Amino acid sequence: MKLGVLLFEGFELLDVFGPLEMFGQIDGLSIDMIAIEAGAIKSAQGPAVMAQEDISKNTNYELILIPGGIGTRKEVENIDIMNWILVRSLKAKYIASVCTGSALLAKAGVLDGKKATTNKLAFSWVSSQGPNTNWIGKARWVQDGNIFSSAGVSAGIDMSLALIEEIWGKRKAESIADWAEYQWNSNPDDDAFAAKHGL
Amino acid sequence: MKLGVLLFEGFELLDVFGPLEMFGQIDGLSIDMIAIEAGAIKSAQGPAVMAQEDISKNTNYELILIPGGIGTRKEVENIDIMNWILVRSLKAKYIASVCTGSALLAKAGVLDGKKATTNKLAFSWVSSQGPNTNWIGKARWVQDGNIFSSAGVSAGIDMSLALIEEIWGKRKAESIADWAEYQWNSNPDDDAFAAKHGL
Numbered sequence: 001m002k003l004g005v006l007l008f009e010g011f012e013l014l015d016v017f018g019p020l021e022m023f024g025q026i027d028g029l030s031i032d033m034i035a036i037e038a039g040a041i042k043s044a045q046g047p048a049v050m051a052q053e054d055i056s057k058n059t060n061y062e063l064i065l066i067p068g069g070i071g072t073r074k075e076v077e078n079i080d081i082m083n084w085i086l087v088r089s090l091k092a093k094y095i096a097s098v099c100t101g102s103a104l105l106a107k108a109g110v111l112d113g114k115k116a117t118t119n120k121l122a123f124s125w126v127s128s129q130g131p132n133t134n135w136i137g138k139a140r141w142v143q144d145g146n147i148f149s150s151a152g153v154s155a156g157i158d159m160s161l162a163l164i165e166e167i168w169g170k171r172k173a174e175s176i177a178d179w180a181e182y183q184w185n186s187n188p189d190d191d192a193f194a195a196k197h198g199l
Numbered sequence: 200m201k202l203g204v205l206l207f208e209g210f211e212l213l214d215v216f217g218p219l220e221m222f223g224q225i226d227g228l229s230i231d232m233i234a235i236e237a238g239a240i241k242s243a244q245g246p247a248v249m250a251q252e253d254i255s256k257n258t259n260y261e262l263i264l265i266p267g268g269i270g271t272r273k274e275v276e277n278i279d280i281m282n283w284i285l286v287r288s289l290k291a292k293y294i295a296s297v298c299t300g301s302a303l304l305a306k307a308g309v310l311d312g313k314k315a316t317t318n319k320l321a322f323s324w325v326s327s328q329g330p331n332t333n334w335i336g337k338a339r340w341v342q343d344g345n346i347f348s349s350a351g352v353s354a355g356i357d358m359s360l361a362l363i364e365e366i367w368g369k370r371k372a373e374s375i376a377d378w379a380e381y382q383w384n385s386n387p388d389d390d391a392f393a394a395k396h397g398l
Binding site: 012183196 | 211215216217219222248251319350351378381384
């Protein structure tokens with residue numbers, strides 16, 4: 001099984017590496033980092049990560065992960081990224097977004113008629129990218145069929161464990177959380193931040 | 200203020216990027232990624248991260264962060280890494296390790312006569328690297344003066360927020376956690392994993 005992670009300038013570090021810490025414990029799952037062009041891609045926080053593949057290769061992935069970050073503001077206008085996300089989403093078995101990554105899914109059309117969530121502090125901008133999406137304000141993550149979207153940054157870890165549970169079972173998800181000494185919030189409705197941020 | 204993060208082949212992704220997500224929100228803090236040789240450094244999970252600086256430059260950092268990961272097993276025998284850690288630790292204002300990163304600090308001599316913690320599942324190996332260290336089994340993280348060591352993987356995020364509190368105040372740490380929708384375990388003694396892992 002292959003997991004493809006989209007990178008772009010200004011991606012948020014924990015949106016990518018929280019999930020990858022958890023998915024990285026699955027035997028036989030390979031992880032590809034993909035960008036417009038292969039090479040070093042600078043995160044929102046500064047450190048750069050290598051993308052080994054560029055989107056023009058159109059490799060098929062059973063799982064795709066779309067992170068958020070300040071760079072999403074630019075990428076919603078990037079036709080090549082939008083096309084890649086739409087085509088890859090149609091072929092993928094599971095689609096996951098973290099934080100403002102759901103703005104990219106929404107703008108690409110993947111979330112039309114679906115329910116989804118996103119970062120609390122960027123809620124109005126993200127929801128404007130998907131007028132035909134049922135945006136849920138109070139959620140740690142939202143599952144609609146094969147699409148998992150998480151709230152801001154850290155929520156991506158909880159969502160990833162839920163996706164691992166969906167594919168590999170609850171025991172696997174719990175054993176990975178224990179191994180990583182991570183206190184998994186396994187209830188998607190348990191969201192302490194909606195009220196704090198006025199949603 | 201400068202934060203230097205040591206990278207080596209087989210570093211654990213979340214050990215590095217959990218902390219960097221939090222430190223990345225501090226205005227005026229620059230982040231350098233350092234390795235034996237500058238270039239792409241492969242993590243334990245596969246994805247590679249760019250180190251822009253090599254250890255021979257001997258740049259001074261007010262903060263240094265030493266991650267863990269399977270690569271620590273090899274690096275405890277690496278004289279150049281051990282020397283870099285010892286010299287940098289003597290000059291740094293604060294020293295932080297995540298997970299088995301404390302094995303590197305211990306072997307370099309930084310933890311002699313100090314108390315520290317580490318990953319539960321690697322506890323006996325790590326503690327064997329520092330026979331003169333007071334190893335604490337039940338702790339989310341341990342502070343001894345200017346040295347902060349965390350338990351396994353995810354615990355590095357809680358510790359980083361504690362170090363941010365130490366330097367920039369509790370309000371700053373809490374606002375970063377809220378921004379990142381992270382439920383901070385701010386009590387170093389609240390450790391759910393010691394009992395689970397038989398410590």
